[in-house]
């Protein structure tokens with residue numbers, strides 16, 4: 001396992017971020033003699049340079065934190081040395097580890113106190129594009145996140161280069177923002193007509209792609225004829241994004257790391273916590289092209305730049321150039337077909353929970369004063385969600401992959417699903433195969449902090 005692996009045939013980049021921040025240290029505990037040393041994450045106070053504006057924040061040395069990359073079947077071993085003045089944990093977003101490794105304080109583990117160490121160790125069995133982040137309070141709204149890529153043993157996709165792009169809304173440490181708990185100033189009086197897609201209500205002064213503001217964008221490079229793989233991840237607290245690359249189409253190959261039948265589109269939408277892998281064929285002769293992350297329902301633009309190798313930097317588009325592709329063909333869940341549907345037993349679900357999302361309550365309850373959702377190992381479990389509010393809610397299930405039920409019968413396999421506002425409905429099925437107590441929550445951190453959380457609880 002290495003954050004620095006450089007395959008001969010294909011290079012992996014975390015564009016614009018130092019991917020070399022992983023130190024090798026001996027793991028604690030009593031590792032087997034052949035065990036690889038643990039990677040080390042050291043959450044600590046740091047300064048993030050936002051195009052010349054220093055922002056004091058908390059991070060894992062860089063923002064995003066160092067890329068963790070391993071092959072399916074390898075054991076993830078990460079030692080966390082907490083150098084923060086607060087408790088912390090690390091959650092492996094999208095992976096299905098044993099419950100005790102899931103990183104939810106007070107539910108799956110005692111939080112890691114200041115000055116303490118904790119070793120996360122479990123096999124990463126399923127390939128895909130994942131993230132890691134703190135699961136304590138609003139720490140994720142600071143810089144405590146990073147990409148986690150599990151490569152398949154045999155890569156079925158053909159591509160020349162790969163980039164991870166982490167989309168974020170940022171307020172921490174900026175002069176016009178003082179409270180990281182609030183996570184942004186309140187917005188102006190909302191207009192929010194019913195056709196406006198909105199995932200949140202706060203205002204964030206900066207939109208970052210790989211920790212960089214539009215004035216100092218990450219640069220993706222490729223040659224004419226190259227095919228790029230982009231692993232796009234929305235790690236924002238309060239912002240859904242529409243993503244597009246000017247002058248290029250996107251071929252969606254994975255949602256939340258799980259393969260789908262390839263679909264060519266102009267733009268994809270990512271709620272907070274969602275990931276999307278796309279292939280981009282560099283079929284232009286040159287130039288520099290806007291890689292745009294348009295926040296849904298609010299102004300501003302996050303961006304990176306795709307530069308054909310050799311093209312002058314001066315051809316880069318202005319920071320606010322908005323690609324027409326953002327208004328082009330947008331793929332929805334109902335168009336996505338899972339390559340590997342879950343092996344759901346025939347005959348329908350064993351257990352059904354009908355949930356209403358109202359404001360930031362789930363069926364009238366706010367966690368922790370909320371009923372758990374009891375399941376039994378082996379059950380096929382169905383969650384139906386109806387959203388009566390004005391905000392979209394990206395609902396995330398820990399410890400499991402679920403299948404989005406669509407008319408095709410082969411909806412995408414995911415771990416985070418955006419439930420549309422104003423009466424939108426989504427139904428998901430999962431197999432109860434990973435015993436424990438697992439969070440099911442909205443990935444809007446403000447909504448989560450408000451109690452938009454339930455526990456899926458295994459019982460006998």
Ligand SMILES: [Cu+2]
Pocket residue numbers: 392393394442443444447448452
């Ligand atoms: Cu929400």
